[in-house]
Amino acid sequence: xxxxxxxxxxxxxxxxxxxxxxxxxxxxxxxxxxxxxxxxxxxxxxxxxxxxxxxxxxxxxxxxxxxxxxxxxxxxxxxxxxxxxxxxxxxxxxxxxxxxxxxxxxxxxxxxxx
Numbered sequence: 001x002x003x004x005x006x007x008x009x010x011x012x013x014x015x016x017x018x019x020x021x022x023x024x025x026x027x028x029x030x031x032x033x034x035x036x037x038x039x040x041x042x043x044x045x046x047x048x049x050x051x052x053x054x055x056x057x058x059x060x061x062x063x064x065x066x067x068x069x070x071x072x073x074x075x076x077x078x079x080x081x082x083x084x085x086x087x088x089x090x091x092x093x094x095x096x097x098x099x100x101x102x103x104x105x106x107x108x109x110x111x112x113x114x
Contacts, residue, residue: 013048029101038086
């Protein structure tokens, strides 16, 4: 039963990683690309590492329990650092003068190219 739950969590984690990768490729500008990088990758890490922790605790020993606890600490560290890093990158983009994408700017660029 634990193997089935672990497999489901791993596939869901991979699904979120895939969605984040597609979002990074498909979104039009710097700021909107950071959204899937921050959100979906964090969820992919959560699901994948929770699956790993669950699989580790399959045979309940003290060593396996401590390993699972370390994995949970890694997940909490990622959930603290990922939004902070995303905010710092967005702040750097704002300071560098990167403008937000909007539909009108994109149409102006298309009209300039005859």
